[in-house]
Amino acid sequence: MDNDLSASTARLSIHKSTQTTATVPMCPVTPSVKLPAINLDPFAGNVETLSRFWEQFQSSIDDDASLSTINKQVFLLGYLEGKPKMLVDGIAVTADAYDETKRILLARYGDTNRIIQAHLDFLEGLPPSKSATPDELNINFFECHRRVHALRALGDDVNGYGGLLIPKILRAFPPEICLRWSPISKGRVSGDILKLMEFLAEEVDGVLTAQKIRGDTLDNPNHIISASALHVNSKQSK
Numbered sequence: 001m002d003n004d005l006s007a008s009t010a011r012l013s014i015h016k017s018t019q020t021t022a023t024v025p026m027c028p029v030t031p032s033v034k035l036p037a038i039n040l041d042p043f044a045g046n047v048e049t050l051s052r053f054w055e056q057f058q059s060s061i062d063d064d065a066s067l068s069t070i071n072k073q074v075f076l077l078g079y080l081e082g083k084p085k086m087l088v089d090g091i092a093v094t095a096d097a098y099d100e101t102k103r104i105l106l107a108r109y110g111d112t113n114r115i116i117q118a119h120l121d122f123l124e125g126l127p128p129s130k131s132a133t134p135d136e137l138n139i140n141f142f143e144c145h146r147r148v149h150a151l152r153a154l155g156d157d158v159n160g161y162g163g164l165l166i167p168k169i170l171r172a173f174p175p176e177i178c179l180r181w182s183p184i185s186k187g188r189v190s191g192d193i194l195k196l197m198e199f200l201a202e203e204v205d206g207v208l209t210a211q212k213i214r215g216d217t218l219d220n221p222n223h224i225i226s227a228s229a230l231h232v233n234s235k236q237s238k
Contacts, residue, residue, distance in 0.1 A: 043109075044081040047118050048150070050109045053079075069095040076101060084109065116156055119147040123165050126172040134204075134211045140172045141204045145197055162191030169196065177203050 040060065043053045061067060061075050073093050080088070088104055091097045123144065132140070151158045158165075170178045181199055 040079060042079050042081045043084055045083045045109065047109050047111075047115050051115070054106075054110070069098045073098040073101060080105075112154055116151060116154055119151050120161065120165070123147055124168050126168055128171040129173060132174060134207045137173065137204050137207055141200050144169050144172070144200070148193055148197055158193045159191055162193050165193060166191065166196055169193075169200075173200065173203070 040056050041049075041053065043050065057076065057079065061072055064072075067075075070093060073095075076098070077085070077088065077093070084105060087108060088101045091101050091104075126140075126144075129136070129140070148158055170181060177200070180203070181196070
């Protein structure tokens with residue numbers, strides 16, 4: 001075999017050709033479209049969650065230039081549940097229908113006044129609490145804090161609701177905390193909800209810190225303790 005190959009190789013001659021080499025036409029391959037890997041909860045009609053849902057949908061799907069408009073329409077419909085899905089369920093899946101679907105959803109659930117009213121309704125409807133566990137106090141505080149700052153993010157003057165909301169917020173906390181707020185509220189901060197949030201943060205942090213010092217088990221291990229709450233009295237008690 002070596003002798004035959006050597007003889008064949010010796011007879012080969014390589015010449016430069018001026019002719020154009022024919023190329024075999026390649027068939028274009030259309031990549032399959034897959035839904036981007038994102039952790040996006042479906043939107044079921046809660047106006048308070050529309051902003052977060054829409055920001056995630058925009059950054060992951062709506063702004064993706066590699067996706068066709070029809071695919072974006074399919075993905076959007078797939079992330080809707082309940083009344084929002086029923087609202088746009090009859091719209092055809094076409095490129096022109098995508099903008100119309102977005103317009104209908106944002107007009108129905110993206111109205112700023114509706115979102116503001118939803119936050120105000122929650123704060124006004126807080127149930128009274130005569131006694132609560134540290135974990136319940138922590139949940140109440142963060143829920144109030146989240147909604148107050150959501151109102152600020154919407155450009156609303158939260159202190160304009162101070163006279164109405166502060167008593168509603170305070171009733172969700174034990175009476176001893178409300179009594180400690182009374183001397184503070186006699187000053188110019190009586191209608192300042194942001195000052196109230198600072199006060200409640202210190203109070204709740206103090207309760208959680210005391211619980212940790214006693215060695216009690218927290219129901220929720222993901223508590224966030226501020227640095228101010230770590231300044232506890234180090235004197236030995238008799």
